[in-house]
Amino acid sequence: MQSVIADLEAPISRDLGRVLCIITGASKGFGRCLARQVAELLKPRSVLLLVARSGDKLRELQADLAASDADKEGIVVRCVIADLGQKEAVEEVVRAAKESCPNDIERLILINNAASLGDVSRFALGFTDSTEIDSYLSLNVSSALCLTAGIMSAFPQRLGLRRCVVNISSLCAVQPFPSWVLYCTGKAARDMMFRVLAVEEPELRVLNYAPGPLDTEMQEEARANTGDPVVRTSFCNMQRQGQLLTCEESGAKLMKLLLDDDFLSGAHLDFYDL
């Protein structure tokens, strides 16, 4: 980690340029941390568009960012309070992005971070209600595709614009965990969706980033509710033994990936492999 942090704190050249960056699920956990970390890497007249369901928490974050260096640098932070499980939410975010973005941005970064854990207390054979699964997939899969399509269509490829889309993925996208059927299925679906996007749009930079086990509310939920005793115990042990990652250290690796911008588009990159 030392070297990553050193990199981030290193010379003036380490910024992302004049950027429109959209982060979903920005009000807490990893999304909130990413908002702060991205803000530090933006040039003046960049726009940071934060999306989340909770208006209170979003405004709190906005105030925090305003009190930080970001504001002094003339970075616009805009909040969209929207539930991405709802059809209208995506349109609202796209509209807000168009409205608030200057024409001369150099880089567009969309971080699809919003996600829900789903009910991890039950095993796959307990999922007999299609409405529950449909609604999980709508929030965790469909909305990420729609938002990506909407944003990229609103800001099409042009000379001098680098476009990047990040999917916050998980080890669960590639490895099955008992009693995590919705989460694993959703993450596997998202990874493939973004792999297809990567082969379709060679100019677009696509990254599936698995941040590792983060010390967030979602992990608390996992420790409390996971139905499979082995998985639950392993989460509890990780926490007890201090093996959970801070959002800051995982976020720093993602920032480095974005700054270096030399990852293979469409790749699934895990915190532990970097």
Add this chain to the structure above:
Amino acid sequence: MQSVIADLEAPISRDLGRVLCIITGASKGFGRCLARQVAELLKPRSVLLLVARSGDKLRELQADLAASDADKEGIVVRCVIADLGQKEAVEEVVRAAKESCPNDIERLILINNAASLGDVSRFALGFTDSTEIDSYLSLNVSSALCLTAGIMSAFPQRLGLRRCVVNISSLCAVQPFPSWVLYCTGKAARDMMFRVLAVEEPELRVLNYAPGPLDTEMQEEARANTGDPVVRTSFCNMQRQGQLLTCEESGAKLMKLLLDDDFLSGAHLDFYDL
């Protein structure tokens, strides 16, 4: 292929026993072929439950099977006309399975074959309507989980009952193809869903079978509509050069897998790897 067909035609012992077998998407293409092939491997008093949207085609298949040896062997063929994209459909299939199944079956086989191609004429960035994606995932992902959960709960683990669930998968579950975002995403989601099921239920036999490129209506649709010119041309060439597989030859390999019953549960097995 010779050896597989020889195997299927081989000694008396090559049958699946007294079975309840449920096949979705049974009215045409691969599902229809599987219905015929399974019927030949069933012992008397087995039940074959065929599910599809098209009543006419299902009844035609039922009549065909009645005229074949299957009927003489006292195999019950029952049809459920239902659209698995609809919530009620799953309940209807589960109810029909319970009603028509004798208590003393030795084996339960559920073949999740129903699937749609989705719109392959557009690229991922064209998918801005969440309703379209939601409805695709509901038919191709949610309904397969719900049906599997419903059927396995209706016929729980007991001594003397071997339970198996087959997911008709695809190369698209593991490899992205341009302009096939819905299909690839759905197939990747299904594979992971069934991998989770496999780690959760060690007694249940779970198979993700990728049947290879089959000479079916879906392939016609793919040749006619695929937006990506390279993929479309490659499908057209495969057809012209006689490289598409018949449903019969691919189905024969699946029958062999079911008969041998020694695959690793949860594995993704491709026609070409067998």
